[in-house]
Amino acid sequence: MHELSLSSAIVETVERHAAGRRVKLVTLTIGALRQVVASSLSFYFEIVSRGRLCEGATLEQNVIEARVRCKPCDRTWTLDEPNFRCPECNGSDVDVLSGTEFEVDSIEVIEKETKEDEVPCIARK
Amino acid sequence: MHRTKVKVAEDALDANATIAQANRADFDRAGVTVVNLMSAPGAGKTALLESVFRDGLGDLRPGVLEGDVQGSMDADRMASLHVPVTQLNTDPGFGGECHLDANMVRSALPSLPLEEIDLLVIENVGNLVCPAEFRVGEDARAMVCSITEGEEKPLKYPLMFRTCELVLVNKVDLLPHLDFDMDKLLYNLEAVHPGVEHMLVSARTGEGVEGFRDWLLRVGERAGTPA
Numbered sequence: 001m002h003e004l005s006l007s008s009a010i011v012e013t014v015e016r017h018a019a020g021r022r023v024k025l026v027t028l029t030i031g032a033l034r035q036v037v038a039s040s041l042s043f044y045f046e047i048v049s050r051g052r053l054c055e056g057a058t059l060e061q062n063v064i065e066a067r068v069r070c071k072p073c074d075r076t077w078t079l080d081e082p083n084f085r086c087p088e089c090n091g092s093d094v095d096v097l098s099g100t101e102f103e104v105d106s107i108e109v110i111e112k113e114t115k116e117d118e119v120p121c122i123a124r125k
Numbered sequence: 126m127h128r129t130k131v132k133v134a135e136d137a138l139d140a141n142a143t144i145a146q147a148n149r150a151d152f153d154r155a156g157v158t159v160v161n162l163m164s165a166p167g168a169g170k171t172a173l174l175e176s177v178f179r180d181g182l183g184d185l186r187p188g189v190l191e192g193d194v195q196g197s198m199d200a201d202r203m204a205s206l207h208v209p210v211t212q213l214n215t216d217p218g219f220g221g222e223c224h225l226d227a228n229m230v231r232s233a234l235p236s237l238p239l240e241e242i243d244l245l246v247i248e249n250v251g252n253l254v255c256p257a258e259f260r261v262g263e264d265a266r267a268m269v270c271s272i273t274e275g276e277e278k279p280l281k282y283p284l285m286f287r288t289c290e291l292v293l294v295n296k297v298d299l300l301p302h303l304d305f306d307m308d309k310l311l312y313n314l315e316a317v318h319p320g321v322e323h324m325l326v327s328a329r330t331g332e333g334v335e336g337f338r339d340w341l342l343r344v345g346e347r348a349g350t351p352a
Contacts, residue, residue, distance in 0.1 A: 002254040002255050002258065005222070005223075005224065005226075005255050005258065005259070006137065006258070009137045009138050009140070009141065010137045012140055013133065013135055013137045013139065013140065014133070016140075017131055017133045017135075018131070024128060028137070033283070033284065033287075034284065035283070035284055081280075082279075082280055082283035082316065082317050083316040083317070084316060084317065084318070084319050085315070085316055085319060091319075092315065092319025092320050093319070093320075094319065102136060102137050102138060103133075103134060103135060103136055103137060104133040104134075104135055104137050105132075105133060105134060106130055106131060106132050106133050106134070107130075107131050107133055108128050108129065108130050108131070109128070109129055109131055110126055110127065110128055110129075111127040111128070111129050112126070112127050
């Protein structure tokens with residue numbers, strides 16, 4: 001259900017930048033800590049974007065791994081489970097360097113609409 | 126066909142964040158501190174608030190914004206304690222949202238008695254996932270985690286546990302009756318959000334509730350300072 005809310009937010013952001021143009025590709029940057037399920041996000045995006053400028057657009061999701069730095073021992077590591085303690089000193093004074101992103105990085109839009117760009121429909125041969 | 130790449134580089138939740146900031150500015154102007162209280166359904170948010178408000182908060186005048194998908198049962202409980210309460214149902218908007226967002230709270234602003242209160246507790250919709258994503262203009266975030274939910278909750282919902290500055294571990298009166306390992310819960314909590322403040326409480330018996338009251342009073346004094 002998290003992905004449904006996020007899909008709506010993505011579509012809103014994309015439409016603002018598309019300025020009326022049809023969108024073919026949406027590229028996202030998603031941090032691992034956001035716990036986004038890629039297949040679920042694609043599924044909801046497809047539903048939420050129906051009848052909108054990004055209907056039928058491809059959703060590209062680039063996942064950024066969660067990197068953490070222990071301040072006292074300056075050790076940097078990648079999280080593979082939600083344990084933020086330093087594996088070296090067991091300390092908890094850590095900085096999250098990456099992994100919290102949830103950005104629309106870029107979109108690809110069609111500048112000039114031609115017949116082929118229309119959404120395919122059954123009536124068209 | 127001519128395709129153009131448009132650089133966006135924008136947080137997808139920017140629109141929500143902008144409205145949250147506007148809410149925050151309005152709350153600050155009115156001198157009202159706002160706490161976003163979150164939990165899974167049935168963890169005891171309303172019961173804890175009842176327990177705290179029953180004896181009042183001294184000079185601090187509280188108010189509650191009740192977020193629910195449907196119904197006003199929780200608001201009715203608050204009203205019986207003579208605490209100003211405003212009901213916010215998420216179902217007229219987009220078909221029963223599972224969380225409050227900044228825009229929903231904005232829509233409730235005109236009906237909030239901001240002149241009559243110093244502290245607004247926003248009781249979010251019971252859910253450990255989506256509410257963590259949407260700031261609503263709060264000064265502080267707190268959550269309730271009841272022991273009947275098990276010891277693994279922080280590991281399953283790290284986003285929520287990491288976003289709160291206070292974790293209230295509720296229903297501790299049930300400890301003798303459950304196979305619940307408190308050390309394990311606290312260990313998991315420390316792993317997910319090292320150093321986060323936590324309190325063991327029972328809304329039912331009142332145990333530990335004094336600590337939550339003190340925390341609300343402390344947060345109340347922070348009014349107007351950035352979170």
